[in-house]
Amino acid sequence: MASYFTKTPGSAMGSGSNSSSPNPISPIETPVPRATALSNKLSTVLSASYADSDIRNALETLDDRGIQNTAEARRQLRLDVQKEVIDNNGKIIQDFGLVAEQLKRIGSVISSLNTTCDEMRKHLTLARQETTPILEEASTLMAQREEAVVKQKLLDAFNKHFTLSEDELLSLTSSTEPVDDQFFHSLAHMKQIHRDCEVLLGGENQRLGLEVMEQSSKHLNSAFQKLYKWIQKEFKSLNLEDPHMGSSIRKALRVLAERPSLFHNCLDSFAEAREYILSDAFHHALTDAMSGGETQGATKPIEFSAHDPLRYVGDMLAWVHSAAVSEREVLEALFVSDGDELAKGLQAGIGSEPWSRVDEGEETEFDGLKALNDLVSRNLNGVSRSLRQRVELVVQGHEDPVTVYKVISLLAFYEQTFSKLIGPESSLANTLSSLEQFSYNHFETLMQDQIALLSADPAALTPPDDLATPEFLADALDNLASLMKAYDSSFGHEHTDKTSQEANRFTPIMKAAFDPFLNLAKTSSNAISDPTSQAVFRTNCLLAARTAISSYPFACATHLTQLSTASTMLRTELLEIQHEFLLESSGLGRLLAALEPFTPRTTNSSLPSQQQQHQHRQDLASIASLPEFQPEALSFISQQLDDFLPSALVDATEHLKRIQSPGLVKSVTEEAVEAFCRDFEFLESMILGADEARGKVNVAASVSEIDGAESVISGSVVGRGGEDGRRDDGWSLRALFPRTTGEIRVLLS
Secondary structure, three states, rough: OOOHHOOOOOHHHHOOOOOOOOOOOOOOOOOOOOOOHHHHHHHHHHHHOOOOOOHHHHHHHHHHHHHOOOHHHHHHHHHHHHHHHHHHHHHHHHHHHHHHHHHHHHHHHHHHHHHHHHHHHHHHHHHHHHHHHHHHHHHHHHHHHHHHHHHHHHHHHHHHHHHHOHHHHHHOOOOOOOHHHHHHHHHHHHHHHHHHHHHHHOOOOOOHHHHHHHHHHHHHHHHHHHHHHHHHHOOOOOOOOOOOOOOOHHHHHHHOOHHHHHHHHHHHHHHHHHEEEEEEHHHHHHOOOOOOOOOOOOOOHHHOOOOOOHHHHHHHHHHHHHHHHHHHHHHHHOOOOHHHHHHHHHHHHHHOHHOOOOOOOOOOOOOHHHHHHHHHHHHHHHHHHHHHHHHHHHHHOOOHHHHHHHHHHHHHHHHHHHHHHHOOOOHHHHHHHHHHHHHHHHHHHHHHHHHHHHOHHHHHHOOOOOOOEEEEEHHHHHHHHHHHHHHHHHHHHHHHOHHHHHOOOOOOHHHOOOOOHHHHHHHHHOOOOOOHHHHHHHHHHHHHHHHHHHHEEEEEHHHHHHHHHHHHHHHHHHHHHHHHHHHHHHHHHHHHHHHHHHHHHHOOOOOHHHHHHHHHHHHHHHHOOOHHOOHHHHHHHHHHHHHHHHHHHHHHHHOOOOOOOOOHHHHHHHHHHHHHHHHHHHHHHHHHHHHHOOOOOOHHHHHHOOOOOOOHOOOOOOOOOOOOOOOOOOOOHHHHHOOOHHHHHHOOO
8 A cells, every 4th residue: 555655756855847646556656757956956946936026135135235146155145144143033032031121020010019909999898888878878868859859840840831820811811901912922822731731631640631621721712702702893993994904903813713613703793794884885886875974075976877877887896896806905914914824723723613614525724815705705795786786777777789788798897807806606706697697688688679570560671672781681780880899899809819719708699689680681582583683682681791790700700601601602693693694695595405405414325436426426417407506596596696795794794783792793794704605615516516417517617608608598598519518408507606705705805
């Protein structure tokens, strides 16, 4: 076994030479070459790094010693270094000998100190045994003294915090004492005591807390009753006209809000008093005879203008608006400026008065602005009732629909004003809204009465001889213009640019004051038997109606489309009438009626193309056999056309001269003339096609041979034969009807 761990001699040198281990499988050693000392030295030198810090420091030390790199210096260097090490070690041993002597002296001093400490410890033990009872007794006395001091402080703090002085109790509960800052200070102290009783109730002994809470509750109730009575008294003598209204009443209201029942009772009594005062003031403004007061001659009473409904209603509404603004301004300081404090007080009061909670689902937070609006509305309840009665009497006693509508506009304006001022749910806004509806119902009644009177008078509905706008419709449009002008001036131009929802504010008026009269005019036109006159009359009515509303966009928004549709239908009817007039006056109507079976749409499309052409030529050839295309009849119609053309435009314009719109007459006539020219072009093509199918005329040369048509008279025409295409057995339709489409367009242009 020892042979496996045998090392080579070179391994003991510590050099970098290679060595091999014996094979664990085979016990036979493999001979390894033995490294020489020279090879080991070379390996060591070659493996050393001269960049190493130790070598660099060693070289620097040698350089500092000033040793020359000679063979003698290298041999002596080792001896010199060993000598220096031995000398330094000797110096260190001498220094440690001195330290050892000092340590011996310190040890003797410590021993003497230990002896002294032991003696002092014995003396302290004896002193402690003698003073311990005295110290324990002194500690007990100090603890008792501190406990007594704490109890005294607690008693003083309790008396100061949970009890009131005699002066404070007197100021809080005595009715002879004024409600001043001392009262509010005492009340705040008492409320703090009441709240802090919860701390006493949280302890083990609750008797003290219950007694203090009972006493504080009693004093608080007395204080709030005193405050309630004082506010009631102040409200009776409160001058709302005084701009320097004291802050004491506002502070009192903030404090009283902690008792919601008392707070609302105060508001109710205040509202009743103000309602009576404002109602009396309104009656005084109306009649200048305030109950028990003296007559003021500075201003005339409103009743003096009762003969003028618009001014009368306007003066009353202006007075009510002025009173509402003044009332809101003077009451705003009571509720809006201290709204947060009132809200906090009412919220705290709901906890102390559970019965004062509102119904389930309603808000419990106090809104100062809403409370202000509600109070102003309640103060004006009496004025609202008087205003309603007088406005209803004025509206019922007036029969002029324009004035009634102006009253409606005035009521609508003030209804919006009061809705912004004191809220849309206020009694005054609701009163004006109901008055507006009442006035509108009366306006509708007046319109219905007018329609009923007109319907009962046939003479009034008879269209005039000149087919102009009937008198009843003209009067209705004049009234409508006044209504639209009143609406536009009362609500401003901003409404004209808004959506149809804003325009619909005037829609009920249009339905009551415009639609029935226009329908009545349409009904009256049925009495005209002549279709042309009937169309002219209806056109004049629509033109007048459209002209009346065209300047007011809010009226056009709902009715212009309807009027435009009706005008378009009437214009189409007038175009047909004018077209028929041109055809009948020129004689072309009989020819076109005769050619109706020969229009292209009657062609049989089921036949082959060659058969269709042959059939079409046969049809065209048969035109000459029609009675209207016989020489005598065709010559007569041609002569009638020649007589018609010089004055055609004048006659056509004269035919519609009773329409009160020259522009409409001109445009309809121009379109009718264009349709007439298209009809003539069709007729000309049929005549040329008929001649070509019969072989009577060379179409290209027919225009140059028109002069030969004078020989064609009644009966048949003797054919001349030759190059002109005529034969002895027939006549040329083109020669009998020589006018061309170009000539017609020139003459009718």
